[in-house]
Amino acid sequence: MNRLLLNKIILVLSTLSAVIGISFLFWILATLTYKGVSSLHLSTFTQDLVNGGIRNLLVGQFTMALIASAIAVPIGMFAGIWLREYSNQNKLASVIRNLSDVMMSAPSIVIGVFVYALFVAPFGNYNGFAGVIALTIMMIPIIISTTDNMLALVPKELREAGIALGGSKHTIIVQIIIKAAKVGITTGVLLSFARIIGETAPLLFTSANNQFFTMDLTGQFPSLTVSIYNLATYPDEESRQLAWAASFVLTAIVLIINLTGRYMTRNKK
Amino acid sequence: MGGKLFKNFSFFSATLSFFILVGIFSILFIYAQDSIHEFGFHFLGSEVWEADEDDAELGVFGGYIPLLGTMLSTIIAMVIATPLAIGIAIFLTEIAHKSLIKPVSIAIELLAAIPSIIYGMWGLFYFAPIIQSTFGGNGVGLLTAGIVLAIMIIPFMAAITRDSMNTVPDVLKESAYAMGATKFEVIKDVIMPYAKGGIIGSIILALGRALGETMAVAFLIGSVMQLPSKITDATTSIPVLLANNFSEAEGLEMSSMYYLALILFVVSFAIISIAKFYFLGKKVK
Numbered sequence: 001m002n003r004l005l006l007n008k009i010i011l012v013l014s015t016l017s018a019v020i021g022i023s024f025l026f027w028i029l030a031t032l033t034y035k036g037v038s039s040l041h042l043s044t045f046t047q048d049l050v051n052g053g054i055r056n057l058l059v060g061q062f063t064m065a066l067i068a069s070a071i072a073v074p075i076g077m078f079a080g081i082w083l084r085e086y087s088n089q090n091k092l093a094s095v096i097r098n099l100s101d102v103m104m105s106a107p108s109i110v111i112g113v114f115v116y117a118l119f120v121a122p123f124g125n126y127n128g129f130a131g132v133i134a135l136t137i138m139m140i141p142i143i144i145s146t147t148d149n150m151l152a153l154v155p156k157e158l159r160e161a162g163i164a165l166g167g168s169k170h171t172i173i174v175q176i177i178i179k180a181a182k183v184g185i186t187t188g189v190l191l192s193f194a195r196i197i198g199e200t201a202p203l204l205f206t207s208a209n210n211q212f213f214t215m216d217l218t219g220q221f222p223s224l225t226v227s228i229y230n231l232a233t234y235p236d237e238e239s240r241q242l243a244w245a246a247s248f249v250l251t252a253i254v255l256i257i258n259l260t261g262r263y264m265t266r267n268k269k
Numbered sequence: 270m271g272g273k274l275f276k277n278f279s280f281f282s283a284t285l286s287f288f289i290l291v292g293i294f295s296i297l298f299i300y301a302q303d304s305i306h307e308f309g310f311h312f313l314g315s316e317v318w319e320a321d322e323d324d325a326e327l328g329v330f331g332g333y334i335p336l337l338g339t340m341l342s343t344i345i346a347m348v349i350a351t352p353l354a355i356g357i358a359i360f361l362t363e364i365a366h367k368s369l370i371k372p373v374s375i376a377i378e379l380l381a382a383i384p385s386i387i388y389g390m391w392g393l394f395y396f397a398p399i400i401q402s403t404f405g406g407n408g409v410g411l412l413t414a415g416i417v418l419a420i421m422i423i424p425f426m427a428a429i430t431r432d433s434m435n436t437v438p439d440v441l442k443e444s445a446y447a448m449g450a451t452k453f454e455v456i457k458d459v460i461m462p463y464a465k466g467g468i469i470g471s472i473i474l475a476l477g478r479a480l481g482e483t484m485a486v487a488f489l490i491g492s493v494m495q496l497p498s499k500i501t502d503a504t505t506s507i508p509v510l511l512a513n514n515f516s517e518a519e520g521l522e523m524s525s526m527y528y529l530a531l532i533l534f535v536v537s538f539a540i541i542s543i544a545k546f547y548f549l550g551k552k553v554k
Contacts, residue, residue, distance in 0.1 A: 007451035017356025082279035107481025170275040198384025201483040
Protein backbone atom coordinates (compact mmCIF):
# COMPACT_ATOMS: atom_id res chain seq x y z
CA MET A 1 0.00 0.00 0.00
CA ASN A 2 3.04 2.15 0.57
CA ARG A 3 3.64 3.03 -3.05
CA LEU A 4 0.02 4.01 -3.60
CA LEU A 5 0.22 6.32 -0.61
CA LEU A 6 3.47 7.84 -1.86
CA ASN A 7 1.81 8.31 -5.23
CA LYS A 8 -1.09 10.16 -3.63
CA ILE A 9 1.24 12.39 -1.62
CA ILE A 10 3.26 13.42 -4.67
CA LEU A 11 0.15 14.15 -6.72
CA VAL A 12 -1.31 16.25 -3.93
CA LEU A 13 1.98 18.15 -3.53
CA SER A 14 2.16 18.88 -7.26
CA THR A 15 -1.39 20.15 -7.32
CA LEU A 16 -0.58 22.23 -4.28
CA SER A 17 2.37 23.82 -6.10
CA ALA A 18 0.07 24.96 -8.88
CA VAL A 19 -2.41 26.29 -6.33
CA ILE A 20 0.39 28.20 -4.57
CA GLY A 21 1.61 29.70 -7.86
CA ILE A 22 -1.86 30.84 -8.85
CA SER A 23 -2.61 32.18 -5.37
CA PHE A 24 0.42 34.45 -5.58
CA LEU A 25 -0.78 35.79 -8.93
CA PHE A 26 -4.18 36.60 -7.50
CA TRP A 27 -2.72 37.95 -4.27
CA ILE A 28 -0.48 40.37 -6.18
CA LEU A 29 -3.21 41.39 -8.62
CA ALA A 30 -5.74 41.83 -5.80
CA THR A 31 -3.47 44.10 -3.74
CA LEU A 32 -2.56 46.09 -6.83
CA THR A 33 -6.19 46.58 -7.79
CA TYR A 34 -7.25 47.40 -4.25
CA LYS A 35 -4.42 49.86 -3.55
CA GLY A 36 -4.25 51.16 -7.10
CA VAL A 37 -7.90 51.88 -7.77
CA SER A 38 -8.38 53.61 -4.42
CA SER A 39 -5.42 55.89 -5.22
CA LEU A 40 -6.47 56.66 -8.79
CA HIS A 41 -8.14 59.93 -9.64
CA LEU A 42 -8.87 61.60 -12.93
CA SER A 43 -6.12 64.10 -12.09
CA THR A 44 -3.62 61.23 -11.93
CA PHE A 45 -3.82 61.06 -15.71
CA THR A 46 -4.05 64.76 -16.45
CA GLN A 47 -1.29 66.05 -14.16
CA ASP A 48 2.47 65.61 -14.36
CA LEU A 49 4.58 64.12 -11.59
CA VAL A 50 5.41 67.54 -10.21
CA ASN A 51 1.69 68.06 -9.49
CA GLY A 52 1.05 64.54 -8.24
CA GLY A 53 0.05 62.85 -11.51
CA ILE A 54 1.60 60.40 -13.95
CA ARG A 55 0.79 61.95 -17.35
CA ASN A 56 4.38 62.87 -18.23
CA LEU A 57 5.62 59.52 -16.90
CA LEU A 58 3.26 57.50 -19.09
CA VAL A 59 4.11 59.54 -22.16
CA GLY A 60 7.83 59.29 -21.36
CA GLN A 61 7.83 55.54 -20.77
CA PHE A 62 5.83 54.89 -23.96
CA THR A 63 7.98 57.25 -26.01
CA MET A 64 11.17 55.45 -25.00
CA ALA A 65 9.69 51.99 -25.46
CA LEU A 66 8.18 52.88 -28.86
CA ILE A 67 11.39 54.39 -30.23
CA ALA A 68 13.32 51.40 -28.90
CA SER A 69 10.87 49.09 -30.72
CA ALA A 70 11.17 51.12 -33.92
CA ILE A 71 14.92 50.40 -33.86
CA ALA A 72 14.94 46.89 -32.39
CA VAL A 73 12.13 45.36 -34.46
CA PRO A 74 13.71 45.91 -37.91
CA ILE A 75 17.21 44.99 -36.70
CA GLY A 76 15.96 41.91 -34.89
CA MET A 77 13.82 40.83 -37.86
CA PHE A 78 16.65 41.29 -40.35
CA ALA A 79 18.95 39.32 -38.08
CA GLY A 80 16.36 36.55 -37.78
CA ILE A 81 15.94 36.57 -41.57
CA TRP A 82 19.69 36.20 -42.06
CA LEU A 83 19.85 33.34 -39.57
CA ARG A 84 17.01 31.43 -41.18
CA GLU A 85 17.14 32.35 -44.87
CA TYR A 86 20.71 33.34 -45.76
CA SER A 87 23.09 31.61 -43.38
CA ASN A 88 22.58 28.04 -44.68
CA GLN A 89 22.77 27.15 -40.98
CA ASN A 90 26.55 27.49 -40.96
CA LYS A 91 28.78 27.72 -37.92
CA LEU A 92 28.57 31.51 -37.72
CA ALA A 93 24.78 31.24 -37.58
CA SER A 94 24.88 28.93 -34.60
CA VAL A 95 27.40 31.18 -32.84
CA ILE A 96 25.17 34.22 -33.39
CA ARG A 97 22.07 32.33 -32.33
CA ASN A 98 23.73 31.29 -29.07
CA LEU A 99 25.18 34.74 -28.37
CA SER A 100 21.81 36.30 -28.91
CA ASP A 101 20.28 33.80 -26.47
CA VAL A 102 22.94 34.71 -23.92
CA MET A 103 22.25 38.40 -24.48
CA MET A 104 18.56 37.81 -23.87
CA SER A 105 19.38 36.64 -20.34
CA ALA A 106 22.06 39.23 -19.57
CA PRO A 107 21.26 41.10 -16.34
CA SER A 108 19.42 44.28 -17.28
CA ILE A 109 21.32 46.35 -14.70
CA VAL A 110 24.58 45.48 -16.49
CA ILE A 111 23.12 46.78 -19.74
CA GLY A 112 22.30 49.97 -17.84
CA VAL A 113 25.92 50.26 -16.65
CA PHE A 114 27.21 49.67 -20.19
CA VAL A 115 24.95 52.32 -21.71
CA TYR A 116 25.85 54.73 -18.91
CA ALA A 117 29.55 54.39 -19.75
CA LEU A 118 28.96 55.02 -23.45
CA PHE A 119 26.09 57.48 -23.62
CA VAL A 120 25.76 59.22 -20.27
CA ALA A 121 29.24 59.66 -18.81
CA PRO A 122 30.75 61.29 -21.94
CA PHE A 123 27.93 63.86 -22.09
CA GLY A 124 27.78 64.51 -18.39
CA ASN A 125 24.02 64.19 -18.07
CA TYR A 126 21.30 61.56 -18.09
CA ASN A 127 19.36 61.52 -21.33
CA GLY A 128 16.37 59.90 -22.94
CA PHE A 129 18.46 58.58 -25.84
CA ALA A 130 20.53 56.50 -23.43
CA GLY A 131 17.30 55.05 -22.04
CA VAL A 132 16.11 54.23 -25.56
CA ILE A 133 19.41 52.53 -26.38
CA ALA A 134 19.33 50.43 -23.20
CA LEU A 135 15.78 49.27 -24.02
CA THR A 136 16.76 48.59 -27.64
CA ILE A 137 19.63 46.34 -26.51
CA MET A 138 17.18 44.44 -24.30
CA MET A 139 14.67 44.01 -27.10
CA ILE A 140 16.86 42.99 -30.05
CA PRO A 141 17.65 39.42 -28.91
CA ILE A 142 13.98 38.72 -28.16
CA ILE A 143 12.94 39.80 -31.66
CA ILE A 144 15.79 37.79 -33.21
CA SER A 145 14.72 34.61 -31.50
CA THR A 146 11.02 35.14 -32.29
CA THR A 147 11.69 35.82 -35.98
CA ASP A 148 14.11 32.92 -36.20
CA ASN A 149 11.62 30.49 -34.64
CA MET A 150 8.62 31.76 -36.61
CA LEU A 151 10.42 31.60 -39.97
CA ALA A 152 11.40 28.03 -39.13
CA LEU A 153 7.69 27.16 -39.08
CA VAL A 154 7.09 28.42 -42.63
CA PRO A 155 6.86 25.33 -44.86
CA LYS A 156 9.61 24.77 -47.42
CA GLU A 157 7.01 24.40 -50.15
CA LEU A 158 6.12 28.08 -49.90
CA ARG A 159 9.74 29.01 -50.58
CA GLU A 160 9.86 26.58 -53.51
CA ALA A 161 6.64 27.98 -54.93
CA GLY A 162 8.19 31.44 -54.80
CA ILE A 163 11.29 30.26 -56.61
CA ALA A 164 9.15 28.52 -59.23
CA LEU A 165 7.39 31.80 -59.89
CA GLY A 166 10.77 33.34 -60.61
CA GLY A 167 10.91 35.57 -57.53
CA SER A 168 14.28 36.76 -56.37
CA LYS A 169 15.36 35.72 -52.91
CA HIS A 170 14.51 38.94 -51.15
CA THR A 171 11.15 39.31 -52.89
CA ILE A 172 10.27 35.80 -51.75
CA ILE A 173 11.29 36.67 -48.20
CA VAL A 174 9.39 39.95 -48.10
CA GLN A 175 6.27 38.93 -49.99
CA ILE A 176 5.82 35.29 -49.04
CA ILE A 177 7.80 34.16 -46.03
CA ILE A 178 7.34 37.20 -43.79
CA LYS A 179 3.64 37.27 -44.66
CA ALA A 180 3.28 33.63 -43.68
CA ALA A 181 5.01 34.26 -40.35
CA LYS A 182 3.28 37.60 -39.73
CA VAL A 183 1.03 36.61 -36.84
CA GLY A 184 3.76 34.83 -34.90
CA ILE A 185 6.20 37.67 -35.31
CA THR A 186 3.59 40.27 -34.30
CA THR A 187 2.90 38.29 -31.14
CA GLY A 188 6.61 38.20 -30.39
CA VAL A 189 6.86 41.95 -30.91
CA LEU A 190 3.92 42.58 -28.56
CA LEU A 191 5.33 40.29 -25.86
CA SER A 192 8.74 41.91 -26.02
CA PHE A 193 7.16 45.37 -25.95
CA ALA A 194 5.26 44.33 -22.83
CA ARG A 195 8.54 43.24 -21.33
CA ILE A 196 10.54 46.41 -22.00
CA ILE A 197 7.76 48.82 -21.05
CA GLY A 198 7.99 47.46 -17.51
CA GLU A 199 11.77 47.63 -17.24
CA THR A 200 13.32 49.74 -14.51
CA ALA A 201 16.92 48.68 -13.98
CA PRO A 202 18.25 49.71 -17.42
CA LEU A 203 16.64 53.16 -17.06
CA LEU A 204 17.85 54.06 -13.55
CA PHE A 205 21.02 55.76 -14.69
CA THR A 206 20.39 56.21 -18.39
CA SER A 207 17.17 58.20 -18.81
CA ALA A 208 16.86 58.64 -15.03
CA ASN A 209 13.64 60.54 -14.39
CA ASN A 210 11.98 63.90 -14.87
CA GLN A 211 9.17 65.51 -12.89
CA PHE A 212 8.08 67.63 -15.81
CA PHE A 213 6.57 66.93 -19.18
CA THR A 214 9.25 66.83 -21.85
CA MET A 215 9.86 65.33 -25.27
CA ASP A 216 13.51 66.34 -25.32
CA LEU A 217 15.49 63.12 -25.50
CA THR A 218 18.80 64.88 -24.89
CA GLY A 219 17.91 65.61 -21.26
CA GLN A 220 16.61 63.63 -18.29
CA PHE A 221 13.49 61.83 -19.42
CA PRO A 222 10.36 60.98 -17.44
CA SER A 223 9.99 57.28 -16.63
CA LEU A 224 7.02 55.60 -14.99
CA THR A 225 9.02 52.70 -13.56
CA VAL A 226 11.88 54.79 -12.17
CA SER A 227 9.26 57.05 -10.56
CA ILE A 228 7.58 54.08 -8.91
CA TYR A 229 10.92 53.10 -7.38
CA ASN A 230 11.52 56.62 -6.10
CA LEU A 231 7.97 57.26 -4.88
CA ALA A 232 7.70 53.98 -3.01
CA THR A 233 10.70 54.84 -0.87
CA TYR A 234 9.44 58.30 0.15
CA PRO A 235 7.95 58.29 3.63
CA ASP A 236 4.84 60.38 2.92
CA GLU A 237 1.51 58.72 2.29
CA GLU A 238 0.76 60.76 -0.83
CA SER A 239 3.86 59.56 -2.69
CA ARG A 240 3.11 55.98 -1.77
CA GLN A 241 -0.43 56.26 -3.04
CA LEU A 242 0.84 57.64 -6.32
CA ALA A 243 3.31 54.74 -6.49
CA TRP A 244 0.43 52.29 -6.09
CA ALA A 245 -1.65 54.06 -8.70
CA ALA A 246 1.30 54.03 -11.12
CA SER A 247 2.01 50.34 -10.39
CA PHE A 248 -1.59 49.45 -11.07
CA VAL A 249 -1.61 51.32 -14.40
CA LEU A 250 1.74 49.79 -15.41
CA THR A 251 0.65 46.23 -14.60
CA ALA A 252 -2.67 46.72 -16.40
CA ILE A 253 -0.83 47.93 -19.52
CA VAL A 254 1.70 45.08 -19.43
CA LEU A 255 -0.91 42.36 -18.89
CA ILE A 256 -3.29 43.73 -21.53
CA ILE A 257 -0.54 43.88 -24.17
CA ASN A 258 0.62 40.43 -23.14
CA LEU A 259 -2.86 38.90 -23.35
CA THR A 260 -3.52 40.60 -26.70
CA GLY A 261 -0.38 38.99 -28.07
CA ARG A 262 -1.39 35.56 -26.84
CA TYR A 263 -4.94 35.94 -28.09
CA MET A 264 -3.68 36.66 -31.61
CA THR A 265 -1.75 33.42 -31.92
CA ARG A 266 -4.56 31.43 -30.38
CA ASN A 267 -6.98 32.65 -33.04
CA LYS A 268 -4.61 31.52 -35.74
CA LYS A 269 -4.30 27.93 -34.55
CA MET B 270 20.90 45.43 -56.43
CA GLY B 271 18.11 45.68 -53.82
CA GLY B 272 18.63 42.02 -53.08
CA LYS B 273 22.27 42.51 -52.26
CA LEU B 274 21.50 45.43 -49.98
CA PHE B 275 18.80 43.41 -48.25
CA LYS B 276 21.16 40.52 -47.69
CA ASN B 277 23.98 42.71 -46.45
CA PHE B 278 21.76 44.56 -44.04
CA SER B 279 20.44 41.30 -42.60
CA PHE B 280 24.00 40.05 -42.17
CA PHE B 281 24.97 43.28 -40.45
CA SER B 282 21.97 43.01 -38.11
CA ALA B 283 22.81 39.43 -37.28
CA THR B 284 26.38 40.25 -36.30
CA LEU B 285 25.23 43.18 -34.18
CA SER B 286 24.46 41.04 -31.12
CA PHE B 287 28.01 39.72 -31.25
CA PHE B 288 29.40 43.25 -31.25
CA ILE B 289 27.11 44.38 -28.44
CA LEU B 290 28.23 41.50 -26.24
CA VAL B 291 31.90 42.11 -26.99
CA GLY B 292 31.24 45.83 -26.43
CA ILE B 293 29.66 45.23 -23.01
CA PHE B 294 32.56 43.05 -21.93
CA SER B 295 35.25 45.45 -23.19
CA ILE B 296 33.65 48.58 -21.75
CA LEU B 297 33.17 47.02 -18.31
CA PHE B 298 36.69 45.62 -18.41
CA ILE B 299 38.26 48.95 -19.41
CA TYR B 300 36.36 51.00 -16.84
CA ALA B 301 37.14 48.45 -14.13
CA GLN B 302 40.89 48.64 -14.82
CA ASP B 303 41.74 50.97 -11.92
CA SER B 304 40.00 48.74 -9.44
CA ILE B 305 41.39 45.54 -10.95
CA HIS B 306 44.92 46.96 -10.76
CA GLU B 307 44.45 48.16 -7.22
CA PHE B 308 42.71 45.16 -5.67
CA GLY B 309 43.12 42.27 -8.11
CA PHE B 310 41.39 39.07 -7.04
CA HIS B 311 41.50 40.10 -3.37
CA PHE B 312 38.52 42.21 -4.33
CA LEU B 313 36.39 39.07 -4.21
CA GLY B 314 37.30 38.22 -0.61
CA SER B 315 37.45 41.65 0.97
CA GLU B 316 34.48 42.95 2.91
CA VAL B 317 35.64 46.55 3.31
CA TRP B 318 33.89 49.19 1.22
CA GLU B 319 35.18 52.58 2.26
CA ALA B 320 35.57 55.63 0.09
CA ASP B 321 38.20 58.20 0.95
CA GLU B 322 36.44 61.45 1.75
CA ASP B 323 39.12 63.71 0.32
CA ASP B 324 40.42 61.87 -2.68
CA ALA B 325 38.18 59.90 -5.03
CA GLU B 326 41.20 57.99 -6.30
CA LEU B 327 41.83 56.50 -2.86
CA GLY B 328 39.74 54.26 -0.64
CA VAL B 329 39.43 50.53 -0.07
CA PHE B 330 36.83 48.52 -1.89
CA GLY B 331 35.98 44.83 -1.73
CA GLY B 332 33.07 42.98 -3.26
CA TYR B 333 32.63 40.18 -0.72
CA ILE B 334 29.42 41.46 0.89
CA PRO B 335 27.43 42.10 -2.32
CA LEU B 336 28.80 38.86 -3.80
CA LEU B 337 27.72 36.89 -0.76
CA GLY B 338 24.34 38.63 -0.70
CA THR B 339 23.79 37.80 -4.36
CA MET B 340 24.69 34.16 -3.81
CA LEU B 341 22.68 33.69 -0.62
CA SER B 342 19.50 35.32 -1.91
CA THR B 343 19.80 33.26 -5.09
CA ILE B 344 20.33 30.03 -3.15
CA ILE B 345 17.26 30.70 -0.99
CA ALA B 346 15.25 31.42 -4.13
CA MET B 347 16.44 28.25 -5.86
CA VAL B 348 15.72 26.01 -2.85
CA ILE B 349 12.14 27.27 -2.73
CA ALA B 350 11.48 27.61 -6.45
CA THR B 351 12.86 24.30 -7.74
CA PRO B 352 10.40 21.91 -6.04
CA LEU B 353 7.46 24.23 -6.66
CA ALA B 354 8.31 24.70 -10.34
CA ILE B 355 8.75 20.97 -10.89
CA GLY B 356 5.48 20.42 -9.03
CA ILE B 357 3.68 22.86 -11.31
CA ALA B 358 5.20 21.21 -14.39
CA ILE B 359 4.07 17.77 -13.17
CA PHE B 360 0.61 19.16 -12.49
CA LEU B 361 0.38 20.65 -15.98
CA THR B 362 1.68 17.60 -17.85
CA GLU B 363 0.39 14.66 -15.83
CA ILE B 364 -2.38 15.63 -13.46
CA ALA B 365 -4.47 18.54 -14.66
CA HIS B 366 -7.69 17.85 -16.52
CA LYS B 367 -7.58 19.05 -20.14
CA SER B 368 -9.85 21.98 -19.41
CA LEU B 369 -7.53 23.21 -16.62
CA ILE B 370 -4.22 23.09 -18.51
CA LYS B 371 -4.75 26.24 -20.51
CA PRO B 372 -6.02 28.59 -17.79
CA VAL B 373 -3.38 27.41 -15.32
CA SER B 374 -0.62 27.81 -17.92
CA ILE B 375 -1.80 31.31 -18.77
CA ALA B 376 -1.98 32.28 -15.09
CA ILE B 377 1.56 31.04 -14.51
CA GLU B 378 2.80 32.85 -17.61
CA LEU B 379 1.11 36.08 -16.51
CA LEU B 380 2.98 35.77 -13.24
CA ALA B 381 6.14 35.88 -15.36
CA ALA B 382 4.94 38.97 -17.23
CA ILE B 383 4.47 41.15 -14.14
CA PRO B 384 7.33 43.69 -14.04
CA SER B 385 9.89 43.09 -11.32
CA ILE B 386 9.33 46.49 -9.76
CA ILE B 387 5.76 45.42 -8.97
CA TYR B 388 7.07 42.37 -7.11
CA GLY B 389 9.29 44.76 -5.18
CA MET B 390 6.42 47.08 -4.19
CA TRP B 391 4.12 44.26 -3.26
CA GLY B 392 6.89 42.43 -1.41
CA LEU B 393 7.85 45.49 0.59
CA PHE B 394 4.38 46.49 1.71
CA TYR B 395 2.57 43.14 1.92
CA PHE B 396 5.07 40.32 2.14
CA ALA B 397 7.84 41.79 4.31
CA PRO B 398 5.49 42.41 7.27
CA ILE B 399 4.44 38.75 7.18
CA ILE B 400 8.06 37.62 7.23
CA GLN B 401 8.73 40.03 10.06
CA SER B 402 5.93 38.72 12.23
CA THR B 403 6.79 35.08 11.46
CA PHE B 404 10.59 35.06 11.56
CA GLY B 405 11.47 38.30 13.32
CA GLY B 406 13.98 40.79 11.98
CA ASN B 407 13.23 44.00 10.11
CA GLY B 408 11.02 42.52 7.46
CA VAL B 409 13.52 43.29 4.73
CA GLY B 410 16.52 41.00 4.36
CA LEU B 411 17.85 37.87 2.69
CA LEU B 412 14.84 35.68 3.41
CA THR B 413 12.23 38.13 2.08
CA ALA B 414 14.32 38.85 -1.02
CA GLY B 415 14.89 35.11 -1.57
CA ILE B 416 11.21 34.17 -1.30
CA VAL B 417 10.00 36.92 -3.63
CA LEU B 418 12.81 36.04 -6.07
CA ALA B 419 11.54 32.46 -5.93
CA ILE B 420 8.02 33.57 -6.87
CA MET B 421 9.50 35.50 -9.80
CA ILE B 422 11.53 32.63 -11.26
CA ILE B 423 8.98 29.85 -10.68
CA PRO B 424 6.94 30.58 -13.84
CA PHE B 425 10.04 30.68 -15.98
CA MET B 426 11.38 27.42 -14.58
CA ALA B 427 7.98 25.72 -14.69
CA ALA B 428 7.49 26.63 -18.37
CA ILE B 429 10.79 25.10 -19.54
CA THR B 430 10.37 22.06 -17.29
CA ARG B 431 6.84 21.52 -18.63
CA ASP B 432 8.06 21.78 -22.22
CA SER B 433 10.76 19.18 -21.68
CA MET B 434 8.34 16.88 -19.85
CA ASN B 435 5.97 17.20 -22.79
CA THR B 436 8.62 15.76 -25.08
CA VAL B 437 8.45 12.37 -23.36
CA PRO B 438 6.82 9.99 -25.88
CA ASP B 439 3.43 8.67 -24.76
CA VAL B 440 4.46 5.14 -25.68
CA LEU B 441 7.09 5.15 -22.94
CA LYS B 442 4.63 6.32 -20.31
CA GLU B 443 1.92 3.94 -21.47
CA SER B 444 4.20 0.94 -21.31
CA ALA B 445 5.13 1.82 -17.73
CA TYR B 446 1.45 2.18 -16.81
CA ALA B 447 0.75 -1.17 -18.47
CA MET B 448 3.30 -2.73 -16.11
CA GLY B 449 1.23 -1.45 -13.20
CA ALA B 450 3.31 1.59 -12.36
CA THR B 451 1.66 4.39 -10.40
CA LYS B 452 1.73 7.94 -11.69
CA PHE B 453 4.54 8.83 -9.32
CA GLU B 454 6.60 5.87 -10.53
CA VAL B 455 6.06 6.90 -14.12
CA ILE B 456 7.17 10.43 -13.24
CA LYS B 457 10.19 9.22 -11.27
CA ASP B 458 11.38 6.41 -13.54
CA VAL B 459 10.24 7.43 -17.02
CA ILE B 460 9.63 11.17 -17.27
CA MET B 461 12.41 12.45 -15.00
CA PRO B 462 15.24 10.46 -16.62
CA TYR B 463 13.97 11.40 -20.08
CA ALA B 464 13.49 15.11 -19.35
CA LYS B 465 16.48 15.40 -17.01
CA GLY B 466 18.55 17.61 -19.33
CA GLY B 467 15.73 20.10 -19.83
CA ILE B 468 14.92 20.25 -16.14
CA ILE B 469 18.53 20.86 -15.07
CA GLY B 470 18.85 23.40 -17.89
CA SER B 471 15.78 25.26 -16.67
CA ILE B 472 17.13 25.31 -13.12
CA ILE B 473 20.44 26.78 -14.26
CA LEU B 474 18.75 29.37 -16.50
CA ALA B 475 16.53 30.44 -13.61
CA LEU B 476 19.65 30.67 -11.46
CA GLY B 477 21.18 33.07 -13.97
CA ARG B 478 18.04 35.14 -13.90
CA ALA B 479 17.89 35.29 -10.11
CA LEU B 480 21.54 36.40 -9.92
CA GLY B 481 20.92 39.44 -12.08
CA GLU B 482 17.49 40.41 -10.77
CA THR B 483 17.60 43.99 -9.58
CA MET B 484 14.40 45.80 -8.77
CA ALA B 485 12.53 43.31 -6.63
CA VAL B 486 15.65 42.62 -4.59
CA ALA B 487 16.40 46.34 -4.30
CA PHE B 488 13.13 46.80 -2.41
CA LEU B 489 13.55 43.75 -0.24
CA ILE B 490 17.13 42.95 0.68
CA GLY B 491 17.61 46.04 2.85
CA SER B 492 20.44 47.57 0.79
CA VAL B 493 23.00 47.89 3.59
CA MET B 494 26.69 47.03 3.32
CA GLN B 495 26.85 44.52 6.13
CA LEU B 496 27.56 40.83 6.48
CA PRO B 497 24.39 38.94 7.34
CA SER B 498 24.59 36.72 10.41
CA LYS B 499 21.02 35.42 10.26
CA ILE B 500 18.77 34.59 7.34
CA THR B 501 16.48 37.52 8.15
CA ASP B 502 19.35 40.03 8.20
CA ALA B 503 19.51 42.90 5.75
CA THR B 504 22.46 42.97 3.35
CA THR B 505 22.99 43.92 -0.28
CA SER B 506 23.63 42.28 -3.66
CA ILE B 507 25.61 43.29 -6.73
CA PRO B 508 22.62 44.49 -8.79
CA VAL B 509 21.17 46.35 -5.81
CA LEU B 510 24.45 48.08 -4.97
CA LEU B 511 24.71 49.15 -8.61
CA ALA B 512 21.11 50.34 -8.73
CA ASN B 513 21.43 52.47 -5.61
CA ASN B 514 24.99 53.73 -5.62
CA PHE B 515 26.44 53.45 -9.10
CA SER B 516 25.53 56.89 -10.38
CA GLU B 517 26.80 58.75 -7.31
CA ALA B 518 30.14 56.95 -7.18
CA GLU B 519 33.37 58.57 -8.34
CA GLY B 520 36.93 57.59 -9.12
CA LEU B 521 38.08 54.33 -7.65
CA GLU B 522 34.67 53.56 -6.16
CA MET B 523 33.10 53.93 -9.60
CA SER B 524 35.74 51.67 -11.06
CA SER B 525 34.98 49.09 -8.35
CA MET B 526 31.30 49.27 -9.35
CA TYR B 527 32.29 48.48 -12.93
CA TYR B 528 34.35 45.60 -11.55
CA LEU B 529 31.26 44.25 -9.80
CA ALA B 530 29.19 44.67 -12.98
CA LEU B 531 31.90 42.80 -14.90
CA ILE B 532 31.85 39.93 -12.39
CA LEU B 533 28.07 39.72 -12.60
CA PHE B 534 28.17 39.79 -16.40
CA VAL B 535 30.85 37.11 -16.70
CA VAL B 536 29.18 34.84 -14.14
CA SER B 537 25.77 35.05 -15.79
CA PHE B 538 27.35 34.61 -19.22
CA ALA B 539 29.02 31.42 -17.99
CA ILE B 540 25.89 30.11 -16.29
CA ILE B 541 23.63 30.73 -19.27
CA SER B 542 26.16 29.18 -21.66
CA ILE B 543 26.44 26.05 -19.53
CA ALA B 544 22.67 25.73 -19.38
CA LYS B 545 22.29 26.18 -23.13
CA PHE B 546 25.11 24.01 -24.38
CA TYR B 547 25.17 21.15 -21.93
CA PHE B 548 21.56 20.74 -20.97
CA LEU B 549 19.13 22.40 -23.32
CA GLY B 550 20.94 21.46 -26.52
CA LYS B 551 21.23 23.62 -29.56
CA LYS B 552 17.75 24.21 -30.75
CA VAL B 553 18.51 24.47 -34.44
CA LYS B 554 15.58 23.06 -36.31
